[in-house]
Amino acid sequence: QICVVFSEELKCWCRAVIKSIMYCTDHYKTECFLVDYAKYIFVKSKDIRVALEAFMQIPYRAKKCRLYRTKPVTLRIDFCEDTAKIVPANRWDSAATRYFQNLLK
Numbered sequence: 001q002i003c004v005v006f007s008e009e010l011k012c013w014c015r016a017v018i019k020s021i022m023y024c025t026d027h028y029k030t031e032c033f034l035v036d037y038a039k040y041i042f043v044k045s046k047d048i049r050v051a052l053e054a055f056m057q058i059p060y061r062a063k064k065c066r067l068y069r070t071k072p073v074t075l076r077i078d079f080c081e082d083t084a085k086i087v088p089a090n091r092w093d094s095a096a097t098r099y100f101q102n103l104l105k
Contacts, residue, residue: 001017001018002015002016002017002035002051002056003015003016003017003018003032003048003049003050003051004016004048004049004050004051004055005030005032005034005041005043005047005048005049006043006047007034007041007043008043009041010037013049014034014035014036014037015034015035015036015051015055015056015060016032016033016034016035016041016043017032017033017035018030018031018032018048019031019032019033019040021045027044027045027046028044028045029042029043029044029045030042030043030044030045030048032048035060035061036060036061037061071088072088072089072090072091072092072093072096073086073087073088073089073096074086074087074088074089074093074096075087
């Protein structure tokens, strides 16, 4: 179910899907996926509202997707032989993730 949450970082109300709820010392925190910004944030339960029907008619700006059969790679540098080559990696590193995000922009 889509709801509306207030993002402190973005300073605006955003459409979101609730992923999980956890109890903190004096309030509940909710992990939400912002459907228009494709990012996960935590919000306090007091910052969650029911979405109006007119607000839900606006198309989402972001879509969740997967890169089918895309494997992570990394650059391996051999200083002794003065070479560099791209090799398979076990997981995506931060540089590859940042590079991919820049390509999408």
